[in-house]
Structure formats: structure tokens, C-alpha cells
Amino acid sequence: MPDSLPTDSVGIVTPQTLHFDAPITLACGQTLESYDLVIETYGELNADASNAVLICHALSGHHHAAGYHTMDERKPGWWDSCIGPGKPIDTNRFFVVSLNNLGGCHGSTGPSSINPATAQPYGPDFPVITVSDWVQSQALLADRLGIPCWAAVVGGSLGGMQALQWSLDYPDRLRHAVVIASTPRLTAQNIAFNEVARQAITSDREFHDGRYQDFEALPRRGLMLARMVGHITYLSDASMGEKFGRELRDQAYKFGYDAEFQVESYLRYQGERFSEVFDANTYLLMTRALDYFDPAYEYGGDLSKALAAARCEYLVLSFSTDWRFTPARSEEMVNAMIAARKRVSYAEIDAPWGHDAFLIPTPLYTDIFTAYMDRVAREVGA
Amino acid sequence: MRLDLQIIQQWVQPGHRVLDLGCGDGTLLDFLQRERGATGFGLEINPDHITTCMGRGVAVIEQNLDTQGLGNFEDQTFDIVLMTQALQAVRRPDMVLDEMLRVGREGIVTFPNFAHWRLRWGLTLKGRMPESDALPYKWYNTPNIRLCTFKDFEALCRQKNIRIKSRRVVDGQHQNSWLARLWPNMLGEIAIYRITRETP
Numbered sequence: 264m265p266d267s268l269p270t271d272s273v274g275i276v277t278p279q280t281l282h283f284d285a286p287i288t289l290a291c292g293q294t295l296e297s298y299d300l301v302i303e304t305y306g307e308l309n310a311d312a313s314n315a316v317l318i319c320h321a322l323s324g325h326h327h328a329a330g331y332h333t334m335d336e337r338k339p340g341w342w343d344s345c346i347g348p349g350k351p352i353d354t355n356r357f358f359v360v361s362l363n364n365l366g367g368c369h370g371s372t373g374p375s376s377i378n379p380a381t382a383q384p385y386g387p388d389f390p391v392i393t394v395s396d397w398v399q400s401q402a403l404l405a406d407r408l409g410i411p412c413w414a415a416v417v418g419g420s421l422g423g424m425q426a427l428q429w430s431l432d433y434p435d436r437l438r439h440a441v442v443i444a445s446t447p448r449l450t451a452q453n454i455a456f457n458e459v460a461r462q463a464i465t466s467d468r469e470f471h472d473g474r475y476q477d478f479e480a481l482p483r484r485g486l487m488l489a490r491m492v493g494h495i496t497y498l499s500d501a502s503m504g505e506k507f508g509r510e511l512r513d514q515a516y517k518f519g520y521d522a523e524f525q526v527e528s529y530l531r532y533q534g535e536r537f538s539e540v541f542d543a544n545t546y547l548l549m550t551r552a553l554d555y556f557d558p559a560y561e562y563g564g565d566l567s568k569a570l571a572a573a574r575c576e577y578l579v580l581s582f583s584t585d586w587r588f589t590p591a592r593s594e595e596m597v598n599a600m601i602a603a604r605k606r607v608s609y610a611e612i613d614a615p616w617g618h619d620a621f622l623i624p625t626p627l628y629t630d631i632f633t634a635y636m637d638r639v640a641r642e643v644g645a
Numbered sequence: 646m647r648l649d650l651q652i653i654q655q656w657v658q659p660g661h662r663v664l665d666l667g668c669g670d671g672t673l674l675d676f677l678q679r680e681r682g683a684t685g686f687g688l689e690i691n692p693d694h695i696t697t698c699m700g701r702g703v704a705v706i707e708q709n710l711d712t713q714g715l716g717n718f719e720d721q722t723f724d725i726v727l728m729t730q731a732l733q734a735v736r737r738p739d740m741v742l743d744e745m746l747r748v749g750r751e752g753i754v755t756f757p758n759f760a761h762w763r764l765r766w767g768l769t770l771k772g773r774m775p776e777s778d779a780l781p782y783k784w785y786n787t788p789n790i791r792l793c794t795f796k797d798f799e800a801l802c803r804q805k806n807i808r809i810k811s812r813r814v815v816d817g818q819h820q821n822s823w824l825a826r827l828w829p830n831m832l833g834e835i836a837i838y839r840i841t842r843e844t845p
Contacts, residue, residue: 601718608705609706610707611707627692627696630696631699634696638700
């Protein structure tokens, strides 16, 4: 962190923990008697509470989407490029709410939290959470914050799935759903990658069937491998090629199996760092939520039927080199919206960074996102 | 307001669902939404135009007619399908017309007349590929790859059993002109056709 904050930053932000005492019943049939949600907010809620925007996070995300916690923080929140004064989600106009989802490991109740019934960590006993469950908990959060209707619910990747689910579950409580680099359902290939990640974790000897906290152990190796394979799917061949090519750490081959190529040491470093900060049970839970997401399932696979009740307007964005959730998946969603006679705008952004492109501000992405959100702001008088 | 847009808006009724193929910066759709109470989509491929559309509240979808067609739109789901000054730039105008009247009850098409006297003059006397206000490009960089005359278009409609409900002819500045009405295929620069497959 530099000595002074950038002028387009939301500045120093402080997370809040909100406690919910009313039980919440989940899709799996289980009930959480009480739970915490950690949130951050940026900007001011206007008098008629019409300018609120909900940010939904992706697999490894959390509530810290913008600004800095302290002047010493190395990097700002994960979507600082898009949230702040004068940025696409302009905090001079919008009241932005960002949370750590239920089942997360950044302060909201999740597998590493203490189960009040047993006074032990939930661990593997924490219920499997679905995208719909998250949306339900976010609606309860909106009630708590006095927000009857979001100006927009916005998310990338798994966050985009939550925005889409919002439009189906609470059609009267959002005006716009912004669905970025997302998909209406995972493909077999997507699920396959998730399964490799889960196997890496559960086969780690330190995993102890998910009760590693009881053993004061951490399945670091498994989490590291899970992150490594995941990370590959977030980048494109071209962006990896540009960043690392075949570059070696030293000049010559060593005829061994240690990390000799730069890309190897990068992946190891990313994996190791991740394994220090992320909870293994949460990783399992998040990947399962991805696998299960399929709003068309109950409608014989017809997404346009699932969309029938939706009332919001959609912005769908995809990225040309995203091979995890390809532009074709976004177009599938857009075509279902057209068939269901919903208002939708769509663009495929030309960007070389694969799935990660939704976190990287390129001129066209920023322009389109800004233009759309500017119009949302005008619509709600913000 | 441009005369061609003025003419088109008279044919759009409140509540009409409109699809605009090659909607540009969304000027026409925006006008039809605000002034005529229509709803609908624009299709566009130019990123700057797409950005402008999104900013003004025109629902726009990035879609290339040449490579993607209109297969994602169901039969007869629009009242009007518009195509202003783009028919001459698609690879298969005949197939686009079929698709327009598959997804919509009615089509409105505008395009420049290649038989306008100034273009004839350019080719016949100067021996050069014609240029005009309506066709301002050079032969090597023009996006207009399927130029036709009013007569050509009407012959194609006859061949395809497409009924022309009305035709209005304007000059290169989209202004009304009595000359263009007098001898359209020679003196008219841009025509606005209203077409359908429905019987009267």
C-alpha cells in the first residue's frame, strides 16, 4: 500500500459482522439455527433505498471487494478495479453491499465455525450450500439493511450464477441482474475439474475426513493441488504463454523433477499461498455449489421456462478467451432470455486473459460496464 | 429528425415488439421506445455502438448476421423487424429477408439505390466505380458488397412471394423530393420498403 490512497478508491473500509438468529432452512433439508454474515458496504444508501447494488463473489472470493482494510494492506479488495468513485460501479452514486457467503471461510458462518450445538467446529458436518441458499441468505441480509429492491445484483463466474438465481427466486427485488463470465450450468468438463480438486483435498492424509481442525492438522498439500488445477482453468493458453512461455528458473535443464519452469514455480507459489488462507471444507462446499447449479433442471432442462417469472433486465458479458465458461455458455443464457421475452443486453469482450478477464479492467469492458451501470443509476435517480 | 426515421416511426404502434438488425448507436430504437412505446432488441457488432446502446437503455445483443443468423429468435415473435442501410452489407440479403419475415410479421428495409442517376453517370461517363452521399466508400474498402437497384429488390420480393406494403423514396440526405417520386429508380437515392408475407 502506498502512503496515500488513490483518489478512485473507496478508501479504508471496515467489515461488519451481522448475526442472524432466525433459523434458515437450506435446499438440502437441513436448518442452520443461527449464523453470521460478514459484509462490507461502500457509498451511501439514498433516502428511498433505491440505489443499492449487491456484489456476489466467486469460488474463492469474500466480502472485501474494494478499498483497503489498513494503510499497510498490500492489495485492495478483489474487485477494486470495478468498484469505487468514478468506476463502473460508482460509489458516489450507488450503495454497494458485498458479503462473504454462507459456508465461506472469511468470517461468515461456515465449516470452520463453531457449531453452537456441539461447541466444536462444524467441519464436514456443515451442510452443503446451494446458490439458491446463498440468494435466500442475501435476501435476509437485504431485509436487515432495509433494502426492498436492489438496483442491481452483480457477479462474475459463480457470482453471476447468484445474480441469475436472484432474478428467479425474488423477481420483485431487483431491477437489473449483471451476469459476467458465467454459465447457466456446469459442463461435464467443468465438473470433472472440480472433482480433481476435491480428490486432491480429500485424499490428503492431513484431511482426516474433514475433521482436520480436531487433529490440529491442515490438508495443505491437497488444497495446494486443488488451487493449482483450478488456477490453470482461470487463465488462457495465450496469457500463460505470454507470462511464462517456456522460461526456466535457471539457464539449463537439470534433468530432475523439481520446479524448473517458471510456470511450475508460479503455480506452486499460488497453491501454497492459497492453502495457508483458505479452508479445505469451504473449497469442497463451493465447488459442489457450482456443480449443483442448474436452474433449468426443474423445467426439463428448458432455461427459458425457468426464467418465466423473472422481471428484471439483464446484462450478460462474456470474454473471448474464457474456456472455463465460454461465450457459448453466456449465449445459451441470452437465447433463453430472448425466448422468455426478457430484456437483455449482451456483449462478448475481446480479452486475452481467459476466465480471469472479468477481474481485469480493459477499455471495452470498463466502457460497457460503466455505460450500463450509469443507466441503472439514472433509472433509480442516483 | 431524419425523414427516413420519421417515415419508419409512423409504421410502429405502441406496444409493438421491434427487432433492429444492425441497430448502430440505437438512435432509432431509443426513439421508438420513448416516442412510440415500442419494446425490443437491437443487434450490433460494433463495440462502440454497443456501448452507446447500453448507456441509453437500448437492449442490444452482440450478434453477427453473416455468421450467426437469426436462429436464436423464434418464429413470429416480433411485430416489426427493421434493417436500415445494412441489407447491402450482408453476405446473403435474400436469406436475411426470409429470416426477417420468419421472426417478424413485417419487415422495414432501407437501402441505397444503385441505379440512381449520379451513380449511373459515374460509371458510364467517368468509367469509375460510383460514389455518393449514400455510398461514400471506395470500391476496395466498401462494406457494401451486395448493391442493388430498387427494381432488383422488387424483383427479388416478387420471386419470394414477399408483398411490398409500401415504398417511400428519399434523397441522399434523407429528404423528400418530388423528383424521386416522379422517377424513383433513376432519381431516388434511398428507399424505405415495408414488406410482409401476410396477405392483405
